[in-house]
Amino acid sequence: MNQHMRPEPVPFIDIAAQRRRLGTAVDEAVSRVLTHCLFINGPEVTQLEAALAAFTGAKHVVTCASGTDALLMVLMAKEVGPGDAVFCPSFTFCATGEAVALTGATPVFVDVDEATFNMDVESLKRGIATAKRLGLKPKGVIPVDLFGQSADHDAISAVAEAEGLFVLDDAAQAFGASYKGRRLGTFGHVTATSFFPAKPLGCFGDGGAILTDDAELAETLRSIRVHGQGSDKYDNVRLGLTGRLDTMQAAILIEKLRIFEDEIAARNVVAQRYAQGLGNVVTVPHVASGMISVWAQYTIRLPKGVDRNEFAAALKAQGIPTAIYYPKSMHQQTAYRDYPIADGGVPVCEALSDDVISLPMHAYLDEQTQERIIKAVRGALSS
Numbered sequence: 001m002n003q004h005m006r007p008e009p010v011p012f013i014d015i016a017a018q019r020r021r022l023g024t025a026v027d028e029a030v031s032r033v034l035t036h037c038l039f040i041n042g043p044e045v046t047q048l049e050a051a052l053a054a055f056t057g058a059k060h061v062v063t064c065a066s067g068t069d070a071l072l073m074v075l076m077a078k079e080v081g082p083g084d085a086v087f088c089p090s091f092t093f094c095a096t097g098e099a100v101a102l103t104g105a106t107p108v109f110v111d112v113d114e115a116t117f118n119m120d121v122e123s124l125k126r127g128i129a130t131a132k133r134l135g136l137k138p139k140g141v142i143p144v145d146l147f148g149q150s151a152d153h154d155a156i157s158a159v160a161e162a163e164g165l166f167v168l169d170d171a172a173q174a175f176g177a178s179y180k181g182r183r184l185g186t187f188g189h190v191t192a193t194s195f196f197p198a199k200p201l202g203c204f205g206d207g208g209a210i211l212t213d214d215a216e217l218a219e220t221l222r223s224i225r226v227h228g229q230g231s232d233k234y235d236n237v238r239l240g241l242t243g244r245l246d247t248m249q250a251a252i253l254i255e256k257l258r259i260f261e262d263e264i265a266a267r268n269v270v271a272q273r274y275a276q277g278l279g280n281v282v283t284v285p286h287v288a289s290g291m292i293s294v295w296a297q298y299t300i301r302l303p304k305g306v307d308r309n310e311f312a313a314a315l316k317a318q319g320i321p322t323a324i325y326y327p328k329s330m331h332q333q334t335a336y337r338d339y340p341i342a343d344g345g346v347p348v349c350e351a352l353s354d355d356v357i358s359l360p361m362h363a364y365l366d367e368q369t370q371e372r373i374i375k376a377v378r379g380a381l382s383s
């Protein structure tokens with residue numbers, strides 16, 4: 001290779017490679033919708049809900065417009081509001097706590113576990129005590145399955161049960177992941193997920209879904225999804241939203257779900273290659289026993305003393321993109337800094353925000369490209 005040539009840029013997520021693999025299936029699915037013209041609540045929406053239920057084992061699936069709406073609709077159905085406390089990890093995408101704050105309830109931020117980046121159950125217990133001390137009513141907990149790996153649902157459910165809290169699992173990054181042999185969507189009382197294009201199962205726009213075994217909750221969610229409709233569209237029995245997933249996205253997701261299992265396997269091969277190539281120079285992600293991650297992100301921790309900006313710049317110079325999820329934890333954000341954090345603080349969230357960095361990760365990352373990434377990471381650390 002000519003020394004002066006810039007190295008070929010590597011995509012962070014290769015949606016185009018997936019498009020090539022899907023061939024004309026997606027085009028044909030979209031074209032069917034363009035023919036029947038049932039753009040809202042078309043037959044594909046019901047088909048997708050059935051397919052997602054079969055895939056996860058959840059009894060009821062209510063698709064919706066985004067992962068954020070999925071969270072918000074559940075909180076609305078649970079009638080969460082001012083004076084209520086809902087516990088969330090601080091190291092997460094802002095939508096987790098945002099949905100709580102939008103209802104008028106108080107998000108109480110708790111710490112995460114250093115090894116898995118997911119909710120620390122001891123901090124959750126401290127957070128519950130914090131909320132009570134502040135005169136708030138503990139109502140629910142939102143564990144997040146961060147970067148594609150399940151939270152410790154058994155431990156969280158035990159605390160929730162003892163305290164009478166509902167569990168809303170934020171599986172926006174982890175649809176398809178398993179915990180102790182069962183797919184997410186079947187833990188806690190209800191699960192919210194997202195089909196944003198960059199998520200493990202993404203559509204070609206915005207989308208989301210709510211999964212639950214609770215028939216009554218599913219019924220309420222279907223009402224909230226269409227402005228709180230009652231017996232018909234013009235009978236409004238509660239507040240709601242325009243929360244529907246459109247037919248076009250449902251049609252696309254049906255096709256993408258067919259190859260998803262295979263993509264999960266491919267993502268795990270990629271993760272294994274990273275762990276092998278990088279495990280002795282950085283802290284690679286730890287997958288707890290009994291878990292299968294879907295690797296929404298491959299997030300490493302840099303050794304102490306490594307300048308993260310310089311590290312990212314060194315990789316960029318070689319055509320390798322990186323991203324930082326998340327440079328600030330939620331309690332460090334302007335919009336959320338006045339909400340309480342669990343007694344004892346959230347030191348792990350703060351440490352992670354300082355030293356994590358995510359590498360390219362998708363099902364179509366070939367061995368040769370990955371070797372280039374691994375070599376560049378090792379090179380940047382030894383210079």
Ligand SMILES: *Cc1c(COP(=O)(O)O)cnc(C)c1O
Nearest residue numbers: 066067068093095096172194196
């Ligand atoms: C992406 C994401 C959401 C929100 O999903 P949208 O579909 O973008 O609204 C919520 N929680 C977490 C943890 C996410 O990563």
